[in-house]
Amino acid sequence: MKEDRGLSQSISWIHLFCLLFSVVCPLFFNGCAFLIRRPSYSVKAPAGAESPFRGVYHIHSEFSSDSKASLRQVLKTGEKSKLDFVLLTDHNNMRAKEAYELMKWPAEGGRPKQPLLITGIEISAPDGHMTAFGISEPPPKGMNSQDLIDWIHQKGGYLVLAHPICQRRPWTNWEIQGFDGLEVYNFAHTFYPENKLTLTLKAMLFTPKMFLKHYQKINPSWRQKWDELLMTEKVSAFAANDAHLHWKWLGIAPESYILQFQSVNHYVFSEVFEERALLEALGEGRSFFAFETRGEARDFQFRAEAGGKEFSMGEEVPGSRGEPATVRFLVSVPQDGELRLLHRGEIIAQAEGRALTHSVEKPGAYRVEVYKKDKPWIISNPIYVE
Numbered sequence: 001m002k003e004d005r006g007l008s009q010s011i012s013w014i015h016l017f018c019l020l021f022s023v024v025c026p027l028f029f030n031g032c033a034f035l036i037r038r039p040s041y042s043v044k045a046p047a048g049a050e051s052p053f054r055g056v057y058h059i060h061s062e063f064s065s066d067s068k069a070s071l072r073q074v075l076k077t078g079e080k081s082k083l084d085f086v087l088l089t090d091h092n093n094m095r096a097k098e099a100y101e102l103m104k105w106p107a108e109g110g111r112p113k114q115p116l117l118i119t120g121i122e123i124s125a126p127d128g129h130m131t132a133f134g135i136s137e138p139p140p141k142g143m144n145s146q147d148l149i150d151w152i153h154q155k156g157g158y159l160v161l162a163h164p165i166c167q168r169r170p171w172t173n174w175e176i177q178g179f180d181g182l183e184v185y186n187f188a189h190t191f192y193p194e195n196k197l198t199l200t201l202k203a204m205l206f207t208p209k210m211f212l213k214h215y216q217k218i219n220p221s222w223r224q225k226w227d228e229l230l231m232t233e234k235v236s237a238f239a240a241n242d243a244h245l246h247w248k249w250l251g252i253a254p255e256s257y258i259l260q261f262q263s264v265n266h267y268v269f270s271e272v273f274e275e276r277a278l279l280e281a282l283g284e285g286r287s288f289f290a291f292e293t294r295g296e297a298r299d300f301q302f303r304a305e306a307g308g309k310e311f312s313m314g315e316e317v318p319g320s321r322g323e324p325a326t327v328r329f330l331v332s333v334p335q336d337g338e339l340r341l342l343h344r345g346e347i348i349a350q351a352e353g354r355a356l357t358h359s360v361e362k363p364g365a366y367r368v369e370v371y372k373k374d375k376p377w378i379i380s381n382p383i384y385v386e
């Protein structure tokens with residue numbers, strides 16, 4: 001009997017040791033996506049003054065009631081992620097703008113040029129959340145959604161419908177007109193609906209890259225809404241990190257801010273690296289977004305040739321004498337992928353490898369999606385044919 005008890009005790013010690021080993025090892029050597037503070041993949045450093053510029057859109061700082069990230073932390077995280085710009089969208093205020101201007105910098109070196117911190121805003125409108133940028137002050141309170149859009153345009157700004165088809169706070173009024181963009185992806189809203197225990201386990205046991213890849217999926221209903229809108233108007237696609245640091249105690253935050261910054265990136269084509277030019281390019285869709293856990297996307301190209309001229313994302317190819325022009329599309333990617341050219345939500349041409357060319361004669365919005373092993377890598381903004 002004594003021997004049996006001894007044996008069962010040693011078995012439970014072995015069990016306990018195995019359990020600890022299997023939990024602690026992944027945490028230290030492999031997993032714990034949400035505790036990691038290093039970049040989970042690396043990309044080239046910012047190219048200085050060379051387009052396209054890499055950045056994140058829809059970031060919350062301590063000027064949001066549900067985030068504790070200081071502006072210094074925002075900038076530090078942007079720098080670690082090798083970003084050219086960070087577009088802040090705090091809830092219903094733009095106080096970060098003044099705070100950034102008042103920030104103290106070392107006498108030597110001064111304010112770093114990159115990442116450039118740009119202050120936008122996320123507005124809680126009566127019909128859902130919208131983000132705005134390119135304005136210098138928040139809109140007056142109490143306006144309806146259409147008046148908000150008109151006010152923002154009057155002030156020279158751009159407006160994007162945020163997380164339009166999510167469970168938490170969907171957009172509910174599709175009668176409004178004139179908005180510039182639509183979030184086709186929102187990292188935070190891909191895991192908000194998930195059971196908290198499952199989410200915690202995934203955050204603890206997955207590697208950061210695995211965790212990111214797991215949530216880097218385009219929701220078909222978001223994409224369908226974008227394609228539906230593109231049939232009648234110009235709407236630029238946005239991918240939101242929607243990064244928050246919800247909790248921070250004694251300077252320690254359980255969520256990884258850098259993981260959220262690395263969830264998705266925008267590349268913006270602008271002739272100069274300057275705030276207004278970058279925002280115009282973003283608002284007008286001269287950009288694409290990418291999930292760079294699947295490969296660096298900087299050298300992606302999507303162009304159109306017609307009548308001896310060249311056109312890029314966000315631009316319109318004019319028709320000739322009331323008829324649509326014959327347009328030749330050229331797509332190229334820096335690594336092998338599955339390239340798809342889409343029109344009215346349908347794939348009209350596809351290729352595997354690094355290039356795709358295709359000619360069309362029909363009007364409308366043409367856009368590109370690139371996949372790797374059937375998982376989304378690059379989503380372009382459209383080129384419009386009159």
Ligand SMILES: [Zn+2]
Pocket residue numbers: 122129162163169
């Ligand atoms: Zn929101």
Ligand SMILES: [Zn+2]
Pocket residue numbers: 058060122242
């Ligand atoms: Zn948000």
